[in-house]
Amino acid sequence: MSTEAEISSGSATPTVIEEPTLPRADAVDGLAHGAVTDAAETTVIEIPRIARALRHRDFRLFWTGNFLSNIGTWMQNIAQGWLVLKLTNSAFWLGMVGFSSSFPILLFALVGGVIADHVNKRKLLIVTQSAMMVFAFIMSALAFFNVITVKEIVLLALGTGIAMSLNTPSYQALVPQLVPKEDLTNAIAINSAQYNMSRVLGPTVGGFAMALVHESGNFFLNGLSFLAVIVALSRIRYIEPPISRKGLWTPREGGIWEKMQQGFAYVFRDPAMSSLVVLVGIASLFAIPYLTFVPYFARDVLGSDEPGLGLLMACSGAGALLGALTIASIALIRRRGVFIMRAAIGFFVSIIFFTFSRNFYLSGFFLMIAGYCMIVSVATINSSLQHLAENSMRGRVMSIYSTAFLGLPPLGCLIAGLLTRVISTPHAIAGMTAVGLIGSLAVYYGREGLRELD
Numbered sequence: 001m002s003t004e005a006e007i008s009s010g011s012a013t014p015t016v017i018e019e020p021t022l023p024r025a026d027a028v029d030g031l032a033h034g035a036v037t038d039a040a041e042t043t044v045i046e047i048p049r050i051a052r053a054l055r056h057r058d059f060r061l062f063w064t065g066n067f068l069s070n071i072g073t074w075m076q077n078i079a080q081g082w083l084v085l086k087l088t089n090s091a092f093w094l095g096m097v098g099f100s101s102s103f104p105i106l107l108f109a110l111v112g113g114v115i116a117d118h119v120n121k122r123k124l125l126i127v128t129q130s131a132m133m134v135f136a137f138i139m140s141a142l143a144f145f146n147v148i149t150v151k152e153i154v155l156l157a158l159g160t161g162i163a164m165s166l167n168t169p170s171y172q173a174l175v176p177q178l179v180p181k182e183d184l185t186n187a188i189a190i191n192s193a194q195y196n197m198s199r200v201l202g203p204t205v206g207g208f209a210m211a212l213v214h215e216s217g218n219f220f221l222n223g224l225s226f227l228a229v230i231v232a233l234s235r236i237r238y239i240e241p242p243i244s245r246k247g248l249w250t251p252r253e254g255g256i257w258e259k260m261q262q263g264f265a266y267v268f269r270d271p272a273m274s275s276l277v278v279l280v281g282i283a284s285l286f287a288i289p290y291l292t293f294v295p296y297f298a299r300d301v302l303g304s305d306e307p308g309l310g311l312l313m314a315c316s317g318a319g320a321l322l323g324a325l326t327i328a329s330i331a332l333i334r335r336r337g338v339f340i341m342r343a344a345i346g347f348f349v350s351i352i353f354f355t356f357s358r359n360f361y362l363s364g365f366f367l368m369i370a371g372y373c374m375i376v377s378v379a380t381i382n383s384s385l386q387h388l389a390e391n392s393m394r395g396r397v398m399s400i401y402s403t404a405f406l407g408l409p410p411l412g413c414l415i416a417g418l419l420t421r422v423i424s425t426p427h428a429i430a431g432m433t434a435v436g437l438i439g440s441l442a443v444y445y446g447r448e449g450l451r452e453l454d
Helices: 024-032 049-055 057-088 091-116 121-144 150-178 181-235 256-268 271-286 288-301 306-329 336-356 360-388 391-407 409-419 425-446
Strands: 007-009 015-018 044-047 330-333
Touching (some): 049 057, 049 181, 057 091, 057 150, 057 181, 057 288, 091 391, 121 150, 121 181, 150 181, 150 360, 150 391, 181 306, 181 360, 256 271, 256 391, 271 288, 271 336, 271 360, 271 391, 271 409, 271 425, 288 306, 288 336, 288 360, 288 409, 306 360, 336 425, 391 409
Antiparallel strands (some): 007 330
């Protein structure tokens, strides 16, 4: 993917940076603009420019806790998919479990966005993370005693999905409050980098762990990993900022439904924001579901085992990590709409090539390209929406984004699962991805907001 004309890279030379502390008289105004005080004392930390957002103490804690927790989540994900295949030998049930784990986001993420704008985000995150920890331990116990069924996996995935749907908007909306505005794009990029580093480590470790401690061991380790983010959240010195009253879209008194309507009106009256959300929705519905079916490709198409599945997923994660680091290293992205669209095309095309590959190493390569292009596109869309949204509406804007990004893949999984009963799994995934490619091109050429985004 060529980006020469669109990007300007910053130096990666390490610099010594003093953690900033807001003057007392400016603290309230600073918080209203999303700035935070990192610590009462000044510390000196050597941070490369590519990770400059990590100079802020609260963000470092948040980043580290989520990194450890996400490793456990990916260990559980590959164990869950492999266990479903062992229990059912069915690509359809893979799609059903993928549907159950993410469908609640489609139903509740918008409500979660309203909640995120009106409650303490840290407390809500602690509650949702604790709930997901309990579900992981329950799944571990059932798998350990060999009494788990696919229906119980579906129910536990559903419970985890409900907790995640309330967790995600607050997670997204909290990041801008942990760093000043000038570091927001970098914070989003390296937050994406930690998630994708976990996509490399989690599946790799999880694939070998399954061979040693069974799927139940992966579930148990995932349960323990939630303690990392819970401890991190309890230690950050985060102060809930006051809601800005300067914008035209300051929330009025009213019920949840009215506030959700305000959020949709705010997004879809803006050509740039609406185009970004639609583009994410198309990719999420028609292309991202391919990840759910990687266990099928690993075992039934490529003839691999548990470690092989882990390596394939790690290839996808490695590409995504490189994509996140690419975004983190870029000081300024010019012609963002063109940049996003080129990455999206690379994402769709690489998935199609993956579905027709019958060589393990070539399949891993295409998964790496798909992971890279997906994160480059999604991270740029995420940061663009964060910058475009007013502070008082950010929770709802990001809940709409989260619904499109995380809520639509389960519908895609369900569609793909049903298609596998009629046509082969590779043809089902390739066909849906081709539809996504055509739809994305239609959005780019048919809507001015994306082409004009800079």
